[in-house]
Amino acid sequence: MKKKRSIFNKVLYFINSIFALLLLLAYSIPYVKPVNLGSFSGISLLTPLLILINLAFLLYWIIRIKRTFLLSFIILAIGYPNIPRLYKITGKKVLLADDIKIMNYNVRMFNKYEWIKEKDIATKINDFIHQKSPDIICFQEYAPNVDLRKDYPYNYIKLSHSNKQFGHAIYSKYRIINKGSLDLKNTSNNIIYADIKIDSDTVRVYNIHLQSLKINPKKENFGEKDATRLRNRISTTFNIQQHQVEQFLTHQQVAKYPKIIAGDFNNTAYSWAYRSILKGKNDAFVAAGKGFDKTFDFTFPIRIDFILLDKSIKVNHFKTYRTKYSDHFPIMARIDRKTLLKG
Numbered sequence: 044m045k046k047k048r049s050i051f052n053k054v055l056y057f058i059n060s061i062f063a064l065l066l067l068l069a070y071s072i073p074y075v076k077p078v079n080l081g082s083f084s085g086i087s088l089l090t091p092l093l094i095l096i097n098l099a100f101l102l103y104w105i106i107r108i109k110r111t112f113l114l115s116f117i118i119l120a121i122g123y124p125n126i127p128r129l130y131k132i133t134g135k136k137v138l139l140a141d142d143i144k145i146m147n148y149n150v151r152m153f154n155k156y157e158w159i160k161e162k163d164i165a166t167k168i169n170d171f172i173h174q175k176s177p178d179i180i181c182f183q184e185y186a187p188n189v190d191l192r193k194d195y196p197y198n199y200i201k202l203s204h205s206n207k208q209f210g211h212a213i214y215s216k217y218r219i220i221n222k223g224s225l226d227l228k229n230t231s232n233n234i235i236y237a238d239i240k241i242d243s244d245t246v247r248v249y250n251i252h253l254q255s256l257k258i259n260p261k262k263e264n265f266g267e268k269d270a271t272r273l274r275n276r277i278s279t280t281f282n283i284q285q286h287q288v289e290q291f292l293t294h295q296q297v298a299k300y301p302k303i304i305a306g307d308f309n310n311t312a313y314s315w316a317y318r319s320i321l322k323g324k325n326d327a328f329v330a331a332g333k334g335f336d337k338t339f340d341f342t343f344p345i346r347i348d349f350i351l352l353d354k355s356i357k358v359n360h361f362k363t364y365r366t367k368y369s370d371h372f373p374i375m376a377r378i379d380r381k382t383l384l385k386g
Contacts, residue, residue: 056111059100063118066093070122073318077281082274084281090313091129092343094119127329128312129344134333137359142377143241145327146177147305147348149252149371152186152209159368165189168368175364177375178216179239181250181305184369185212197239203231213237213250220245225294227287230254232309234291238300244384247298251291251306253316254283284309284316292319301383304351307371312346324351327376330358338363340370350376357382 068083069090077084097115104112119126154164169189172180176194186209187200195214199222202210211233213219221238232252238245256277295302304324310316312326327350328336338348348371352358357379364373 052107052109052111055100055103056114059097059104059111059114062093062096062100063114066090066097066118066122069093069313070125073313073315075315077278077285077315080278080281082278084315085274085277087311087314088277088345090125090311091345094122094125094129095343125313128326128346130335131329131333135331135358135360137379138377139359139379141380142359143179143380143383144175144177144375144377145248145303145305145350146172146175146180146373146375147183147250147307147350148172148180148373149183149307149348149369150186151184151369151371153189154368155186155188155209158370164368167366171364171366171368171373175373175375179248179303180212180214181248182212182214183250183252183307183371184209199235199237201233201235203233211235211250211252213248215239215248217241225290227290230283232287234287234294234306236294236298241380242384245300246383247300247302249291249295249302249304249306251304251308251320253287253307253309254280255309256280281310281314281316288316288319301353301356303353303356303378305349307348309347312349317349321351323354325354325356325358326351327358327361328363328374331361331376332363336363336374338372338374340367340372348372348374350374352376352378355382 069086072084072087097119101112101115101119150168153168165188173194191214195216197215197219198212199219200210200212201224213235218240219237220240223236225234227233232254234249234251236247236249238247304320308316335344336346337344338346358376359379360377362375366373
């Protein structure tokens, strides 16, 4: 019996070694442009799962009182700054009356094509937004079939060039004094922005929707014919995202106002795209969130929707709402008005 257990532990340690090496590889991916990695860049999508698997191995070996726990322990310690992007033990809940509330929501066209078999989804989303009452909302996959003008007198809506059926929108309770679109080429995804006057100061809000993977997580090979085609799709998508991010980074350099960046990145907090956009900014979830943050309706916690802010801006609270009115969950950050406006 002891011999069998020894063999089992050796096999398990071998498997542990594979997942530890994969996680070590995943740590390096955000530092290399996708165009130089090919399909390997897709490993970043698995980083949250790899972290959880290595944590499970760590706990198993500790319980067994085996020194083999050191493998996963060292790997997790090396990448410790990545842990708060997946899970936060403590959060922050400072609710000030004059906070500026920023919401991001991929609404999936307000269920226009009835992906969710539930009635009145558009009305329920409208009611939800009215209840939470954010000051500024960034929508992705927006469809012009919900009227929010009663609560939001200022908006910028940019529909897709191809069919005008959906697009992106920024709604605001404060006056929009300037707006524009980066008009990303050969895609229905886009990046738009609005300069919003709050009191006597101005803030620039970017609404980012990077290239979609267009995969179905509930189907075999995520809806692709085979694994090779799936890898090719991921590689191609990440390369497109790289160009879109580079276009954004060039554009934001001339913005003279404090910046808030919200959107659906179609990638995780362990990707080159996220790391590049995050430079010089804080992630609202990392700053004030708590627990696992899951912004996409998937089996394990995966965060692809973000609110990022200039480092001078203080986040008082962050929350992800588990409303299943889309394949994404809405997120909202409460921002300290004084730090926002002094920029």
